[in-house]
Amino acid sequence: MTASEIRKQFLEFFQSKGHQVVPSAPIVLKNDPTLLFTNAGMNQFKDYFLGNKVPQYKRVTDTQKCLRVSGKHNDLEEVGIDTYHHTMFEMLGNWSFGDYFKKEAIAWSWELLTEVYKIPGDRLYVTIFEGDAAEKLDKDQEAFDYWKQHIDEKRILMGNKKDNFWEMGETGPCGPCSEIHVDCRTDAERAAVDGASLVNKDHPQVIEIWNNVFMQFNRMKDKSLQPLPAKHVDTGMGLERLVRVLQGKQSNYDTDLFQTLIKAAEKYCHKKYGQAEKTDIAFRVIADHIRAICFTIADGQLPSNTGAGYVVRRILRRAVRYYFSFLDVKEPLLHELVPVLAKQFEEVFPELFEQADFVKKVVYEEENSFLRTLESGIRRMEEVMANTTDKIIEGRTAFELYDTFGFPYDLTTLIATENGLKVDELGFEAALKEQKDRSRAATELDMGDWQVLQDAGSSFIGYEQLTSPAQVTKYRTIK
Ligand code: ATP
Ligand code: MG
Ligand code: MG
Ligand code: MG
Numbered sequence: 001m002t003a004s005e006i007r008k009q010f011l012e013f014f015q016s017k018g019h020q021v022v023p024s025a026p027i028v029l030k031n032d033p034t035l036l037f038t039n040a041g042m043n044q045f046k047d048y049f050l051g052n053k054v055p056q057y058k059r060v061t062d063t064q065k066c067l068r069v070s071g072k073h074n075d076l077e078e079v080g081i082d083t084y085h086h087t088m089f090e091m092l093g094n095w096s097f098g099d100y101f102k103k104e105a106i107a108w109s110w111e112l113l114t115e116v117y118k119i120p121g122d123r124l125y126v127t128i129f130e131g132d133a134a135e136k137l138d139k140d141q142e143a144f145d146y147w148k149q150h151i152d153e154k155r156i157l158m159g160n161k162k163d164n165f166w167e168m169g170e171t172g173p174c175g176p177c178s179e180i181h182v183d184c185r186t187d188a189e190r191a192a193v194d195g196a197s198l199v200n201k202d203h204p205q206v207i208e209i210w211n212n213v214f215m216q217f218n219r220m221k222d223k224s225l226q227p228l229p230a231k232h233v234d235t236g237m238g239l240e241r242l243v244r245v246l247q248g249k250q251s252n253y254d255t256d257l258f259q260t261l262i263k264a265a266e267k268y269c270h271k272k273y274g275q276a277e278k279t280d281i282a283f284r285v286i287a288d289h290i291r292a293i294c295f296t297i298a299d300g301q302l303p304s305n306t307g308a309g310y311v312v313r314r315i316l317r318r319a320v321r322y323y324f325s326f327l328d329v330k331e332p333l334l335h336e337l338v339p340v341l342a343k344q345f346e347e348v349f350p351e352l353f354e355q356a357d358f359v360k361k362v363v364y365e366e367e368n369s370f371l372r373t374l375e376s377g378i379r380r381m382e383e384v385m386a387n388t389t390d391k392i393i394e395g396r397t398a399f400e401l402y403d404t405f406g407f408p409y410d411l412t413t414l415i416a417t418e419n420g421l422k423v424d425e426l427g428f429e430a431a432l433k434e435q436k437d438r439s440r441a442a443t444e445l446d447m448g449d450w451q452v453l454q455d456a457g458s459s460f461i462g463y464e465q466l467t468s469p470a471q472v473t474k475y476r477t478i479k
Contacts, residue, residue, distance in 0.1 A: 014061035041093035080285035083251035098230030129176035130158035282326035289319035377407035395427015
C-alpha cells in the first residue's frame with residue numbers, strides 16, 4: 001500500500017464514522033503569540049476546546065502539516081539520527097467536539113488499525129494514564145475498561161502524568177491520553193525477550209504511532225482541575241510512522257514518502273543511500289529538511305534573519321552543511337528536490353505544486369549564497385591551516401572566520417579536527433566576548449546552523465540558545 005492510499009483510508013474510515021474531512025491548516029502560524037509553527041493537529045481547533053468558537057461540525061478528520069523544531073516540541077536532535085522523528089510530518093487526526101468520547105475513540109482506533117490496516121493485535125501496546133496522587137487524579141479506569149474489550153490486559157501499560165496527561169498550556173482544557181505503540185521487532189527478537197511489554201523508550205523498533213487525548217478537565221488559574229461541561233476527543237497519528245509499519249520497513253526513510261526524495265538526491269552526489277551510517281544520516285537529513293523548507297515557504301514563510309523565517313533559514317543551512325560535509329556536494333542540491341516533492345504531494349497539498357517554481361528559486365538563492373560563504377571560509381581556513389606551526393588555530397583566527405566569513409565555530413573545529421589541528425576555544429570565547437561588549441548588535445549571533453555531535457549523552461538545547469562554542473561543542477559528532 002502506498003502512503004497516499006494509507007492516508008486516504010484513514011480519512012475515509014473516519015468519514016464513514018460521521019466525520020467531516022477538513023483541510024490542513026497552514027504549517028506557519030500567523031497571529032499566534034504562543035507558537036511559530038503548527039506542531040499538532042489540534043492547533044487549528046484550539047478555540048473550539050476553549051469555548052471561544054462554536055464548531056461547524058462536531059466530528060472532523062484531517063491530515064495536518066506539522067513542524068517540531070522549536071519550543072515545547074523540538075525533535076531536531078533526533079532527525080536523521082533516529083528513524084522516526086521528523087522536522088515536518090503529517091499528523092492524521094480525528095476529533096470530537098463535545099460529541100463522542102472514550103468508548104468510540106478507542107473502538108475506532110482499534111478497528112482501523114486491526115481491521116482496515118490489518119496490524120496484528122499482538123503487535124500493539126496501549127498506554128493509559130496511571131493517575132497522580134498530587135493532582136488527586138485516579139487512574140483512567142474508563143479507558144482501561146474500554147481497551148480491555150479489544151486487547152489483552154497484559155498489553156495495556158500504565159503511563160505517568162508526563163506521558164499520559166495532556167495539557168494545552170498553563171490553563172485550559174486537559175485530560176488523560178492513551179497512546180498506541182507498535183512492536184516492529186522481528187519474531188526472533190520478540191521470542192528472545194519472551195514477549196515482555198515494551199514502549200518506544202525501550203526499543204527502537206517499538207514505536208509510538210497514535211495518541212488519543214480525552215479532554216475532560218479545565219485547568220484553572222489556581223491550578224485546580226474542574227470537570228469540563230463538554231468533553232472532547234483529540235487524536236494524532238504520525239502518517240510517516242504508520243506507513244513504515246504498514247510497508248513493513250525498519251525506518252520511516254525506507255517508505256515511499258522518503259525514498260522518492262533520497263533517490264532523487266542520489267543523482268546529484270557520487271554516493272548511494274545504505275552504504276555508510278555517516279552518509280546515510282546526511283541523506284536522511286536532506287530528505288527530511290527539504291519537506292520542512294518547502295512546506296513552510298509554500299505557506300508564506302520565507303527564510304529570513306528573524307523569527308519563523310530564521311528557523312527556516314537554519315533548517316535549510318543545516319541541510320546544506322550535511323551534504324557539503326558528508327556527501328561531498330559543493331553545488332546547490334536542495335532546490336533540485338523541490339519539483340520532486342511538489343509532484344509527490346500534488347494531490348494532498350497542492351499549494352506547494354502551484355508555487356513550485358517560486359519555492360525552487362528561493363531555495364536555490366539561499367543555498368547558493370550560503371555555499372559561497374562556506375567556500376570563502378574554507379579557503380581562508382586552508383590558508384590558516386597551512387601557516388600554522390603548532391597545530392593550533394588561534395582563537396582570534398577562529399573568530400575572524402566566524403565574524404568576517406559567517407563561518408560557524410563548530411564548523412571550524414570540525415575541519416580543524418579532520419586535519420589534525422585544535423582550535424583555541426578560550427581565545428575564541430574571549431574574542432567573542434570583546435566583540436559583544438563592543439556592540440549590542442553582536443548579540444544576534446548566528447551559530448545555530450551547525451550541529452557538531454560529540455557527546456552521545458547530551459541533548460540538543462535548541463537553536464535559540466546556542467551562543468557560545470562551549471555550548472556548541474556539547475553535541476555529538478557524527479562518526
Ligand atoms: P514521541 O514520543 O515519539 O516523540 P510524541 O509523544 O511527542 O511522540 P504526540 O505529541 O503524542 O507525539 O503526537 C502524536 C503523534 O504524532 C505521535 O504518536 C507520532 O506518531 C507523531 N509524531 C510526533 N512527533 C513526531 C515527529 N517528530 N516526527 C514524526 N511523527 C511524529
Ligand atoms: Mg515527542
Ligand atoms: Mg510520546
Ligand atoms: Mg504521544
